[in-house]
Amino acid sequence: MSPQAQRLTGTARIIVALAEFGYLTAHQITTLLYAPSSLAYVRKQLNALVTASVVLVLPRHSVTQPRVYTLSGKGRNAAAVLGIEPVKRFRPAEERDKADNLYFVQHTIAVTDVLIGARLLSQTVPGIVLHRMYTERELKRKIYVEYPETLAEDTRGNRTICLEPDASVHFCSKGNGITFFTLKSTARILQNAASSKKSQATRRMQEARFTENCFIPRRFRLR
Amino acid sequence: VITATDQLAGTLKRWTEQVLRAVAQQELGEQFLFGSVDPATASPTEMFLTPVWQQAFGDSKTPLLMLE
Numbered sequence: 001m002s003p004q005a006q007r008l009t010g011t012a013r014i015i016v017a018l019a020e021f022g023y024l025t026a027h028q029i030t031t032l033l034y035a036p037s038s039l040a041y042v043r044k045q046l047n048a049l050v051t052a053s054v055v056l057v058l059p060r061h062s063v064t065q066p067r068v069y070t071l072s073g074k075g076r077n078a079a080a081v082l083g084i085e086p087v088k089r090f091r092p093a094e095e096r097d098k099a100d101n102l103y104f105v106q107h108t109i110a111v112t113d114v115l116i117g118a119r120l121l122s123q124t125v126p127g128i129v130l131h132r133m134y135t136e137r138e139l140k141r142k143i144y145v146e147y148p149e150t151l152a153e154d155t156r157g158n159r160t161i162c163l164e165p166d167a168s169v170h171f172c173s174k175g176n177g178i179t180f181f182t183l184k185s186t187a188r189i190l191q192n193a194a195s196s197k198k199s200q201a202t203r204r205m206q207e208a209r210f211t212e213n214c215f216i217p218r219r220f221r222l223r
Numbered sequence: 224v225i226t227a228t229d230q231l232a233g234t235l236k237r238w239t240e241q242v243l244r245a246v247a248q249q250e251l252g253e254q255f256l257f258g259s260v261d262p263a264t265a266s267p268t269e270m271f272l273t274p275v276w277q278q279a280f281g282d283s284k285t286p287l288l289m290l291e
Contacts, residue, residue, distance in 0.1 A: 121267035
């Protein structure tokens with residue numbers, strides 16, 4: 001076994017977590033898998049995985065921005081061996097392009113925080129089971145809501161806009177039913193609104209909100 | 224809708240209500256919940272089980288998950 005493979009064995013949990021969630025920060029991995037005091041350990045493991053080309057670090061816009069990690073092609077193969085098949089193809093150039101979009105990074109971190117909360121809830125509250133968790137990449141073009149573009153106060157035409165969920169979590173409670181949420185960032189909606197013909201003050205307000213990570217948890221409750 | 228402040232949550236709630244009225248689907252309001260929980264720092268219990276969410280067209284607060 002090569003030294004790199006030995007490292008892989010010690011960090012299998014991190015690889016599996018990255019395969020499930022797609023993108024994670026060291027802090028998120030710590031929250032998900034370890035005690036808060038283990039942050040330094042997690043960073044050390046991640047550095048080893050990056051050195052072994054199993055994990056990629058998305059380029060940062062500033063030093064204050066947390067590092068976001070994702071699996072490389074090699075890491076995805078390793079995850080498959082561990083029983084987790086990451087969705088979607090992997091193209092390094094696409095990952096770099098995503099990292100160039102600060103909103104994508106902020107948005108992804110925030111969506112993942114919610115998903116981690118859902119996972120931890122099922123692990124800590126008896127009777128609640130996280131039946132299924134879908135990331136944005138798994139939901140691509142599977143679930144969406146259509147609405148006329150005119151509702152976004154956009155005057156370019158009569159096209160229909162499709163809003164796709166950013167994530168979805170399905171809970172079971174004592175086997176009696178499933179409650180599921182689809183999480184949708186409002187960024188796109190606000191972006192459309194900001195580009196419409198509105199007063200400058202209103203537009204500034206909407207653009208300010210666009211910079212936030214907002215979600216619409218859409219709740220469906222089945223009894 | 225998760226925002227930094229209750230005020231912003233209220234604004235987004237109002238926008239959602241406007242859209243639902245425009246499409247005459249106010250009954251869907253119960254599916255949209257608004258609050259100012261920070262998912263990075265809130266505990267899972269606080270995020271999902273604490274009544275900190277407000278439904279569209281509603282005034283009272285409710286948890287995301289209601290255990291029966």
